[in-house]
Amino acid sequence: MCGTCGCGSENNGPKILKPGEHKHVHGDHHHHQEGHAHSHATHHHHDGHVHTHDHSHDHKSKVLIIEQDILQNNQVLAARNRGYFEAKNIFALNLVSSPGSGKTTVLERTLTDLKDQIPFYVIEGDQQTMNDANKIDALNVPVIQINTGKGCHLESDMVFEAVKKLEMQNNAILMIENVGNLVCPSMFDLGESKRVVIISTTEGEDKPIKYPDMFHTSDICIINKIDLLPYVNVNVQKLKDYALKVNPKLQFFEVSATTGEGMQAWYDWLKIPS
Amino acid sequence: MHELSIALGIVKIAEDETAKAKAKKVTKIELQVGVLSGIEIDSLNFVWESAVKSTVLENAEKVIDIIEGKGKCVDCDTEFEMENIYDCCPNCGSNFKGILKGKELSVKALEVI
Numbered sequence: 001m002c003g004t005c006g007c008g009s010e011n012n013g014p015k016i017l018k019p020g021e022h023k024h025v026h027g028d029h030h031h032h033q034e035g036h037a038h039s040h041a042t043h044h045h046h047d048g049h050v051h052t053h054d055h056s057h058d059h060k061s062k063v064l065i066i067e068q069d070i071l072q073n074n075q076v077l078a079a080r081n082r083g084y085f086e087a088k089n090i091f092a093l094n095l096v097s098s099p100g101s102g103k104t105t106v107l108e109r110t111l112t113d114l115k116d117q118i119p120f121y122v123i124e125g126d127q128q129t130m131n132d133a134n135k136i137d138a139l140n141v142p143v144i145q146i147n148t149g150k151g152c153h154l155e156s157d158m159v160f161e162a163v164k165k166l167e168m169q170n171n172a173i174l175m176i177e178n179v180g181n182l183v184c185p186s187m188f189d190l191g192e193s194k195r196v197v198i199i200s201t202t203e204g205e206d207k208p209i210k211y212p213d214m215f216h217t218s219d220i221c222i223i224n225k226i227d228l229l230p231y232v233n234v235n236v237q238k239l240k241d242y243a244l245k246v247n248p249k250l251q252f253f254e255v256s257a258t259t260g261e262g263m264q265a266w267y268d269w270l271k272i273p274s
Numbered sequence: 275m276h277e278l279s280i281a282l283g284i285v286k287i288a289e290d291e292t293a294k295a296k297a298k299k300v301t302k303i304e305l306q307v308g309v310l311s312g313i314e315i316d317s318l319n320f321v322w323e324s325a326v327k328s329t330v331l332e333n334a335e336k337v338i339d340i341i342e343g344k345g346k347c348v349d350c351d352t353e354f355e356m357e358n359i360y361d362c363c364p365n366c367g368s369n370f371k372g373i374l375k376g377k378e379l380s381v382k383a384l385e386v387i
């Protein structure tokens with residue numbers, strides 16, 4: 001779906017690509033521009049009062065009581081993804097964090113160390129570029145890049161399309177790197193088995209209560225960049241306490257994706273998911 | 275800004291329901307938004323106009339019913355008002371709670387012609 005106008009066009013909507021695949025940009029999607037032209041030409045009241053000239057003769061208004069969950073569409077497709085993963089015994093992880101916390105680096109390290117033992121697949125979400133997918137591709141792990149354009153999070157329909165392209169074998173791990181953003185992805189279930197939030201030691205210990213929804217909806221919290229602890233003024237215990245206040249069930253791994261410190265415990269968890 | 279996705283989700287529901295009812299357009303839409311839903315009302319209002327442009331919702335009156343948050347302590351059964359998802363039990367201080375109310379995010383009703 002088009003992220004700007006919801007029209008289903010490819011032009012501003014998510015692009016789902018394998019490394020090496022070409023982007024198709026359709027040139028004949030112009031109604032955005034038309035829409036803007038209209039908006040300049042007509043004056044709209046902010047909360048949209050009904051214009052009397054819109055009344056037609058014998059049409060009476062009626063009230064439809066619908067009580068429909070707005071996220072239902074996303075949830076339906078997430079459930080479909082989840083069923084597919086369960087049937088194929090695929091352990092799917094949704095990796096979320098602020099930009100730069102180290103999602104891609106954790107992923108690269110994990111794949112390098114474990115790809116000979118476990119079959120992996122990766123879906124990369126970014127607003128722009130194939131950069132992260134190209135890094136994964138360099139490790140010879142099958143990967144699909146989703147470029148969300150203006151969208152600030154992945155949604156289950158994008159993952160559904162990417163999964164179709166991946167053609168996964170059974171008994172594997174699927175890593176989904178979400179768009180770097182600690183707010184928006186929290187509301188959108190992708191059908192993952194577990195949600196993993198990554199926070200780095202340079203981010204400040206009160207981040208879990210500043211962005212509580214993400215920590216509330218995650219199962220695992222990776223505290224990354226512990227190699228920088230001697231240089232930053234952060235109290236890891238305090239960070240954990242804040243995170244546990246938001247979500248008392250959260251399980252932690254303290255790692256450095258660059259030095260490899262602490263990664264073994266994370267690998268052990270990946271191999272025997274609880 | 276996920277509020278745009280939410281607004282587009284609302285538009286889709288309104289388009290579908292209006293078509294089902296064989297109506298032409300929506301004159302009024304009633305939404306329910308819980309304070310713990312993760313949606314900022316200001317942000318939703320900010321993206322609203324561009325999201326509803328050229329849809330059945332264009333010019334519709336928007337009414338938002340804000341639902342207060344309410345939790346129940348798992349340890350001592352106290353029910354309490356919640357403003358944030360991390361609020362702890364005011365009676366025993368426990369962080370373990372069930373959320374009873376406040377996660378709502380739905381289209382409650384549409385008035386169509």
Ligand SMILES: Nc1nc2c(ncn2[C@@H]2O[C@H](COP(=O)(O)OP(=O)(O)O)[C@@H](O)[C@H]2O)c(=O)[nH]1
Nearest residue numbers: 099100101102103104105180224225256257258
């Ligand atoms: N010192 C240190 N730097 C790291 C670590 N992990 C990632 N980085 C660096 O942090 C930056 C952002 O990492 P990246 O994996 O691209 O973050 P992403 O945006 O979450 O995918 C890069 O320059 C990484 O080299 C770590 O454990 N220690």
Ligand SMILES: [Mg+2]
Nearest residue numbers: 103104132177
């Ligand atoms: Mg990345």
Ligand SMILES: [Zn+2]
Nearest residue numbers: 347350363366
């Ligand atoms: Zn209590």
